[in-house]
Amino acid sequence: MIRIANVEMDDFLTVASGIVPDVPEYISRVCEEIRPTSLTLKTFTLNGVEPHRPPTVVKFHDSCYMNAIGLGNPGVGLLKEIGNPCQLIVSIGGSSVDEIAKAAEVAKPYGMIIEVNLSSPNRKGFGESMARYTKEVATAVKDVVKDKPVFIKLGPWDETLELAGKALEGGADGLTLINTLKGMKIDLNSFSPYLSYSTGGISGKCIHPLAVRIVHDVYKEYEPEIIGVGGVFSWEDALELASVGAKIIGVGTAILDEGFSVLKEIRNGVNEFLSEKGLRFSDVIGRGVKK
Ligand SMILES: Cc1cc2nc3c(=O)[nH]c(=O)nc-3n(C[C@H](O)[C@H](O)[C@H](O)COP(=O)(O)O)c2cc1C
Numbered sequence: 001m002i003r004i005a006n007v008e009m010d011d012f013l014t015v016a017s018g019i020v021p022d023v024p025e026y027i028s029r030v031c032e033e034i035r036p037t038s039l040t041l042k043t044f045t046l047n048g049v050e051p052h053r054p055p056t057v058v059k060f061h062d063s064c065y066m067n068a069i070g071l072g073n074p075g076v077g078l079l080k081e082i083g084n085p086c087q088l089i090v091s092i093g094g095s096s097v098d099e100i101a102k103a104a105e106v107a108k109p110y111g112m113i114i115e116v117n118l119s120s121p122n123r124k125g126f127g128e129s130m131a132r133y134t135k136e137v138a139t140a141v142k143d144v145v146k147d148k149p150v151f152i153k154l155g156p157w158d159e160t161l162e163l164a165g166k167a168l169e170g171g172a173d174g175l176t177l178i179n180t181l182k183g184m185k186i187d188l189n190s191f192s193p194y195l196s197y198s199t200g201g202i203s204g205k206c207i208h209p210l211a212v213r214i215v216h217d218v219y220k221e222y223e224p225e226i227i228g229v230g231g232v233f234s235w236e237d238a239l240e241l242a243s244v245g246a247k248i249i250g251v252g253t254a255i256l257d258e259g260f261s262v263l264k265e266i267r268n269g270v271n272e273f274l275s276e277k278g279l280r281f282s283d284v285i286g287r288g289v290k291k
Contacts, residue, residue: 002281004247005149005173005225007112009087012242012281013267014038016229016252017091017115017153022073024081031086034260037267038087040250043117044076045094045126046103052122052197060185063233065253066200067180068122076106084110089227091153092141093117095125097133101140108145115227116141116172118163119155119179121201127179128155134163138170149173151227156181156210164218174225176250177218178211204253205231212240219245220289233262235269242281243288 002009017040020030030039051072059065071093079090090111094100100116107114118134120127130137134152141150152167153176154160164175180201185194193199211230219226228246232238233254241249254262274281 002247004227005113005151007149009112009248010037011267012238012247012249012270013263014040014089014227014248014250015255015263016040016250017089017117018042018069019252019255022078024078027082028085030260034263036086036260036263038089038112038248040089040115041082041091041111042073043071043091043093043120044073044078044103044107045071045092046076046099046106048075049073049123049126055195056197058185058194058200061206063205063253063257064202065204065256066183066185066195066202068195068197068200070123070197071120071126076103079107079110082110087112089113089115089151091115091117093120093126093130095130097136097140100130100137101144104141104144108148113149113151114141114145115151115153115176117153117179119153121155121180121182121199122197131155131157131163135166135170138167138172142171149225151176151225153177153179155179156207156214156230160214161217161221164222164224168222168224174227175218176227176229177215178207178230181207181210203231204257205233207231208237212244215241215246216244216289219286220291223286232266233258235266235273238266238270239273239284240288242284243286245286245289247285
C-alpha cells in the first residue's frame with residue numbers, strides 16, 4: 001500500500017498514460033486479467049480530437065520509440081462508459097484553462113487521482129503549449145475537483161523546476177514527471193520526416209536518465225508528491241526513480257516493447273531487493289537526494 005496525496009494506492013506501480021487504448025471493454029479486460037494495480041488512462045479532452053494520420057509511432061533504437069498520436073481521443077464523456085474498473089488515474093488535457101477545467105468537472109467522479117497533461121509535444125495548442133499557464137490550470141482544476149488529488153504532468157524541459165513550483169503554488173497536490181521529449185526521424189527514401197506530424201515524443205530507455213535527473217531536481221527543491229515516469233524497463237529503473245523522490249512509478253514504453261508481463265517482473269524484482277535489504281518501499285523514496 002502506498003499513500004500518496006492522501007489516497008491509498010495498492011502498490012507503487014501504474015501503467016503510464018497513453019499505453020492502454022481508450023476502449024471501455026479493453027480497459028476492463030486489462031484491469032481484470034492483468035491486474036496492473038493502477039492504470040493511468042490516455043489523456044481525455046472535453047471534446048474529442050482526431051488522431052494524426054499514420055505513421056504515428058516509430059521504434060528508432062532498441063527500447064526507444066517516438067510517437068505522435070496527437071492526443072486523439074473520443075472526449076472525456078467516455079469516462080461514463082469506462083467507470084471505475086480498477087484503481088485509475090484519469091488524465092485530462094485541453095487547449096485553454098477553461099476547457100481543461102470543464103474536462104475536470106466531467107472527470108471528477110472517476111479515478112483516484114486527476115492528472116493534467118501540460119506536456120505532450122504532439123499537438124499544437126494542447127499539452128506543452130499549455131505549460132505556460134501551469135499555475136492557472138492547477139488552480140482552476142483544483143477548484144473543480146476539490147478533495148481529489150490533482151497532479152500536473154510536465155516534460156523534461158529547462159524550465160521544469162520553475163513550472164513545478166508554479167503547479168504547487170497553484171494548488172496541485174503533486175507532479176507527474178516526465179512526459180516525452182520532442183524529436184524527429186528522417187525517412188532516407190523521401191528525405192522527409194518519417195512521422196506524419198513531422199516530430200514525435202521520444203520515450204523508452206533513452207529518456208530514463210533524463211527522468212531521473214528531473215525527478216531528482218524537483219524533489220530536492222520542493223519534496224512534492226511525485227509519480228515518476230520515463231524509460232522504466234526493470235526493477236532497478238523503478239528503484240532509481242523512487243530513490244530520487246517518486247512514490248508511484250509509471251511504466252509506458254516497456255509495455256509496448258515487452259508486453260504487460262514486464263509489470264510483474266518489475267514488481268517482483270523490487271520486492272525481492274527490498275526484502276533482501278530489509279527495507280520497505282517507503283524507505284527508498286528520496287534516499288538518493290542529498291539535501
Ligand atoms: C504511444 C504513447 C502514447 C502516449 N500518450 C500519452 C497521453 O495520452 N497522455 C500523456 O500524458 N502521456 C502520454 N504518453 C507519455 C507516457 O505516459 C510517458 O510519460 C512517456 O512515454 C515516458 O514514459 P516511458 O518511457 O515509460 O514510455 C504516451 C506515450 C506513448 C509511448
